[in-house]
Amino acid sequence: MKQQITTFLTFQGNNAEEAMNFYVELFDNSKVINVQRYGKDGPGLEGTIVKAIFELNGTPFICSDSFIKHEWSFTPAVSSWVECNTKEEIEHLYAKLSENGDVKMPLDNYGFSKQFAFVEDRFGVSWQLNLE
Structure with a gap:
């Protein structure tokens, strides 16, 4: 297997x-x-x-x-990386994922990509959005 x-x-x-x-x-x-x-x-x-x-x-x-209430939840130290194909795609994902969430790094050019953002969505799950 x-x-x-x-x-x-x-x-x-x-x-x-x-x-x-x-x-x-x-x-x-x-x-x-x-x-x-x-x-x-x-x-x-x-x-x-x-x-x-x-x-x-x-x-x-x-x-x-989880029916067990843990002392931990999601952490931004672990995130999903999303490679976007267009500016429209990254802008759409950024808008939807950041709505009622927490923007760790706003959508911008940080030098390592054309457009990048790091967001924690309203459920506490973290996402890194990238446009090469």
């Missing part, structure tokens, strides 16, 4: 499905593949996600709603 490494997003606000659907709508060539939900007998809130598998532009991701 081939080993595969997949990004796993653990949400603590029972908003994994909202985040997953937001990302799938935002990125081309994306889809939800499988969703497993907690039932009425728990341990998580009924209807929230035990494990969901989805793809963003063909790249696999997994997410869940």
